[in-house]
Amino acid sequence: MNLQIATASSASENGNNALDKIGSMVRACIQCGTCTGSCPNALEMDMTPRKMWRLVNLGRLAEIMASRTFILCSDCYTCTLRCPRGLPLTDAMEALKGIAFARRERRHRSSRLFYEKFMQTVRRHGRIREMAFMTRYFTAMKSPTVPLRFAPLGIKLMGKGKVEIGLGKTVATPLDALFEKVADLERTTCAPLENEGHG
Ligand code: SF4
Numbered sequence: 001m002n003l004q005i006a007t008a009s010s011a012s013e014n015g016n017n018a019l020d021k022i023g024s025m026v027r028a029c030i031q032c033g034t035c036t037g038s039c040p041n042a043l044e045m046d047m048t049p050r051k052m053w054r055l056v057n058l059g060r061l062a063e064i065m066a067s068r069t070f071i072l073c074s075d076c077y078t079c080t081l082r083c084p085r086g087l088p089l090t091d092a093m094e095a096l097k098g099i100a101f102a103r104r105e106r107r108h109r110s111s112r113l114f115y116e117k118f119m120q121t122v123r124r125h126g127r128i129r130e131m132a133f134m135t136r137y138f139t140a141m142k143s144p145t146v147p148l149r150f151a152p153l154g155i156k157l158m159g160k161g162k163v164e165i166g167l168g169k170t171v172a173t174p175l176d177a178l179f180e181k182v183a184d185l186e187r188t189t190c191a192p193l194e195n196e197g198h199g
């Protein structure tokens with residue numbers, strides 16, 4: 001067999017493996033569109049949730065990873081509650097985020113860093129501290145335009161007393177054991193995805 005064809009075929013098989021678990025969650029989808037009609041964020045999505053589940057069932061990982069639909073899911077659970085087949089759609093959206101972050105997809109870098117820095121701040125301080133969180137996020141993004149984009153919102157929130165000024169003290173947090181446990185679980189469930197290469 002031609003080597004290039006063999007390599008492409010192998011990558012495709014790995015991608016399908018990554019989607020297998022999610023596919024089993026949405027296999028019973030009847031394409032009724034209730035999830036799309038119920039989603040408060042659907043208008044901002046570049047692909048409807050209904051179409052995304054169709055692509056999951058077809059194993060089309062590259063097209064799914066190129067979309068921001070699952071990134072824009074805000075975990076409201078409306079689609080999960082309304083799906084006539086009772087499918088765990090919010091969990092499936094979260095699983096897609098997990099795949100994109102484990103594969104370190106370039107298109108979703110800013111979202112991945114946002115999640116990572118948020119959780120690192122919670123781990124270090126025992127709760128979210130906005131200034132510490134945004135400092136970590138801006139540093140990781142390595143782009144001077146990112147803080148500028150957030151500035152108007154930050155100023156507005158500070159004016160309303162919603163943002164605590166200062167980086168805050170590090171406290172002894174009981175969350176370490178919890179984070180270690182989750183890291184162990186992620187090592188076992190996400191390692192195969194990381195080995196699939198970066199899209
Ligand atoms: S609501 Fe459920 S059955 Fe209908 S399209 Fe969405 S996932 Fe499929």
Ligand code: SF4
Pocket residue numbers: 035038039040041042049072073074075076077078079080089090093
């Ligand atoms: S859980 Fe996500 S995909 Fe489902 S309705 Fe809410 S925002 Fe939309």
